[in-house]
Amino acid sequence: QKEVEQDPGPLSVPEGAIVSLNCTYSNSAFQYFMWYRQYSRKGPELLMYTYSSGNKEDGRFTAQVDKSSKYISLFIRDSQPSDSATYLCAMKKGTGFQKLVFGTGTRLLVSP
Amino acid sequence: EAQVTQNPRYLITVTGKKLTVTCSQNMNHEYMSWYRQDPGLGLRQIYYSMNVEVTDKGDVPEGYKVSRKEKRNFPLILESPSPNQTSLYFCASSLSGGIQETQYFGPGTRLLVL
Numbered sequence: 358q359k360e361v362e363q364d365p366g367p368l369s370v371p372e373g374a375i376v377s378l379n380c381t382y383s384n385s386a387f388q389y390f391m392w393y394r395q396y397s398r399k400g401p402e403l404l405m406y407t408y409s410s411g412n413k414e415d416g417r418f419t420a421q422v423d424k425s426s427k428y429i430s431l432f433i434r435d436s437q438p439s440d441s442a443t444y445l446c447a448m449k450k451g452t453g454f455q456k457l458v459f460g461t462g463t464r465l466l467v468s469p
Numbered sequence: 470e471a472q473v474t475q476n477p478r479y480l481i482t483v484t485g486k487k488l489t490v491t492c493s494q495n496m497n498h499e500y501m502s503w504y505r506q507d508p509g510l511g512l513r514q515i516y517y518s519m520n521v522e523v524t525d526k527g528d529v530p531e532g533y534k535v536s537r538k539e540k541r542n543f544p545l546i547l548e549s550p551s552p553n554q555t556s557l558y559f560c561a562s563s564l565s566g567g568i569q570e571t572q573y574f575g576p577g578t579r580l581l582v583l
Binding site: 459 | 473509510511512513514517527528559561571572573574575576577
């Protein structure tokens with residue numbers, strides 16, 4: 358079983374829709390959770406990070422962590438065609454030089 | 470402009486022919502790492518370096534070598550490439566690997582080994 362599971366998609370939505378992207382994980386030692394966005398033919402870029410359980414909001418993006426269920430989510434409100442990309446979740450056990458474990462990524466397509 | 474650069478961006482080679490993919494960052498970052506990205510497997514760490522002359526294995530180090538002689542450069546060496554090393558490779562760097570620090574990724578190197 359992979360440590361981090363993520364549906365590869367593609368997830369197709371119309372412009373303006375609310376998007377929900379999710380990851381599940383098996384290792385309860387993970388404490389730090391991140392979402393990266395990767396445009397085609399580009400490297401990933403960090404979107405958001407959260408520590409432990411709870412919500413974090415940044416503009417149209419909300420990251421949610423439920424450690425009891427080992428489940429993390431990224432919500433995108435008022436989705437735009439420019440949000441079309443692959444979204445990767447990532448997590449690590451602690452601060453400092455700890456290994457990042459990535460999900461496989463979900464491809465999101467937002468149509469005008 | 471703060472960036473991580475990789476060269477070459479695209480490479481086609483044959484089995485057994487040694488190659489080096491260069492990675493350079495201009496942000497004075499201590500932490501650098503190499504990943505490979507494969508469909509269905511996501512990003513997997515190959516090697517990482519916490520500073521000059523300090524390197525360690527990631528999840529999939531077999532068939533790869535690295536060196537960190539200068540802070541800005543972290544080349545990835547394939548001594549004898551094989552077809553299963555066909556992949557998309559990313560170099561990344563951050564100030565010290567901490568969670569609150571952005572890890573900057575390079576643009577990727579697409580490698581095909583025939």
